[in-house]
Amino acid sequence: MAVAHDIGVSKAELIESANHNYQLRVYTPAMAATRFSSPQLPDGFEFTKNPRGSQQGPWKLFDFSAERALVAGDEIHLAWERDGLMLTAYWLDGSQASQLFKNQAGVITLSMAQLSAGSGSWQDAAVRYLSLGVEHILLGLDHLLFVLGLLWIVRGTGALVKTITAFTVAHSITLGLATFGYLTLRPAPVEACIALSIVFLAVEILRARDGQMGLTHRSPWLVAFAFGLLHGLGFAGALSEIGLAQSEIPLALLFFNVGVEIGQLLFVCAVLVMVSFGRKLKLATPRYVKVLPVYCLGGLSAYWLLTRIALLGTPA
Template sequence: MRTRQLDLAACLFRSLKPGLIAALVLLGAQWQCIAHEVRPAYLAVQENRTGEFEVLFKTPMRGDLRLALTATFSGRADALIPVTTRTTSDAAVQTWRFKAVDPLRGQVVAIAGLENTMTDALVRVVFLDGSSWVRRLTPQEPSAAIPARQSGWSVAALYLKLGIEHILLGVDHLLFVLALLIITRGTWLLVKTVTAFTVAHSITLALATLGYVHVPSAPVEALIALSIAFVAVEIVRQWRGHEGLTSRAPWLVAFTFGLLHGLGFAGALSEIGLPEGQIPLALFFFNFGVEIGQLLFIAAILGIFAVVRRVRCSWPGWARLAAPYAIGSIAMFWVIERVAAF
C-alpha cells in the first residue's frame, strides 16, 4: 500500500512538475527580490583628524537602478574632497570628505528619500577619541540626533534587534531549519539537532567576524542553498524507507552545515558593520538575536505540526511529499542562481 501511494505521488508530481517548478521559480525570484529590497543602506563616518571626517555611503541597487537616497547633516561643513561614486554587484558606494564647521556631536543626520523605500539605513559614526555611535534609521524615522556618547545598552538593543530580523528575513536559513524539523524524530534528538546547529553557526560567525576566517561569500551562499536541497532529498529518502545519514544523525548534519550558515550570518553582519570599541558586545547580541529568532520560528513550526496532527483528516499519500519537493525545488533554484553569479 505504501509503495502504491509513493508511486502515485511520483506520477502526480511528474504530471504537475512543469507548472509546479515554474511556480516555485517565481516564488524563489519573489523572495530574492524581497531580500534585495530589505538590504540596508550603510553610512559610515570616520573622524581622521580633529573635525575632519571621511564618509562612505553605500546604497542598494537593483540592476542598474540605485535607490534615491542622500545622506545629510544639519550642521555647517566645508567639502574637502567631492563625492565620488563606484558600483559593486549590488550597491552604489559614494565616498567624500568634509570638515565640520559645527561640532558633529549634537547634529541631526538624515537619509533623505528613505521614507519612500522599504529598506533601512545603518549609520555608524566613529570619532577620533575612539568613541562611536551606531543607529538604525527607518522609513518611519529617517533621521536621528548624534548624542555626546552612546551607551553599551543601546548598542546591545540595536544588534539584538538586527539579529532577530536577519534570521526571520533569511528565508534560506529558515528553510534549512524547517527541513531539519521535518526529518528529525524524537524530542531529545530534536534538542540535540537544534543545539548542534546553534553551536556550529555561532563558532563560524564569531571566527569570521573577528577576522580569523576569510571565505568568499558567493561560494558560501551557494553551498548554503545546496545544504537545504540535501536535507530535502534525505526527507524523501526517509519516507521511502531508505534511512540516510540525516535520518540517523541529524545533529551531525546540522553541525556540519551550521558552520556554513554561520559564515552566511557573518557576511550579513559585515555589511551592517560593527561599532569600534564595542565589537564583542555587538557580536554577542547579534548572535543572541539570531538564536531568539530561530527559537521563535521553531516554536511556530512545532505549533503548526501539533495542530495538523490533531486535525482528523485523511490526507492523501502524496501530501507528505509536498513540503520536501517544494523546499528542494526552491533550494536548487537558489543554487543555480548563486552559482551563475560567481
C-alpha cells in the same frame, strides 16, 4: 564653469576629533563650492563655524559639534546636486570606514550605521544587534528552510534539542571566527553551499519515505553541526554588512547571535504548534499532498543553488 570629465560623485571625509567635534569636508574646486549647501545635521548637533562652510584649498569644510557622539542611528542629509558621495569616516578610536552614498530624490543621506558608527552605549548596542539578529533570521528564508528540513527529519524532544544545539554551536563558532577576521570566504560560495545544504535535506527526506534512512536520520546532530558551520559564515556576512564599530565587535557578536537564536526558537515553536494543531484535526490527506511540500523545499533550494553557482564567476 563645468568640470571636465565630472563623474557626478564627489569625494568627502568625515573626521571625528576630541570632545564630540566633527568636520565634514568635500573635495571641490572653489569655483564649484556654492553647489554644496549647509548639511542638515542630526538632532542636538550645531555648527561651530559658518554653516555655509569654508574653503580650505580644494576642500569645503563644515564643522559641527554636540554634547554627544554621532551614533549609528544618526543621519546627515545633504541637498546637493550630485549623483553621489564617496565618503570615508575617520573615527576617534583610529578606525575608518568608507561608503558610497547615492542621491535619492535630490538628497544624499549619510547613514552613520553604514559608516560603522558606535551605538552610543552598551545598552543601545545590545538592543540594536539583538533586534538585527532576530530580523535577519526571520527574514532569511534559506536559513529557516534548513531548520524546517531538520524539524521534518528529527523525531523526539531529546533528539530535537541535541540537533538544534549542534546547529547553534556550529554557526556560533564560524560567526565568531569570521567576525574577528580569522576566517574569510567569499559570500558567493558560502551562499551556494547554504542552498546545497537544503537540497541535501530535501533528498534525505524523500529517501526516508522510501525506507532508505540516510546520515541525517542516523546522526541529525552531526549534519546540523556540519552545515551549521556554513550558515554561520552567512550570518557573519550579514553582520559585516551592518557596519561594525571596532569597539563594539564583542557586544555585536554576542547580541546578534542571541537575536539569531531567539528568532530561530520562535520559528521552531511556531512550526511545532502548527504541526500539533494539524494532528488534532486528523485530516485524511493523500500521499502526494504530504510529499508536495518536500518537493517545494527541494525545488526552491535547487533553484537557489543554480543561481548562486552562476554567481561564482563574478568578481567579489
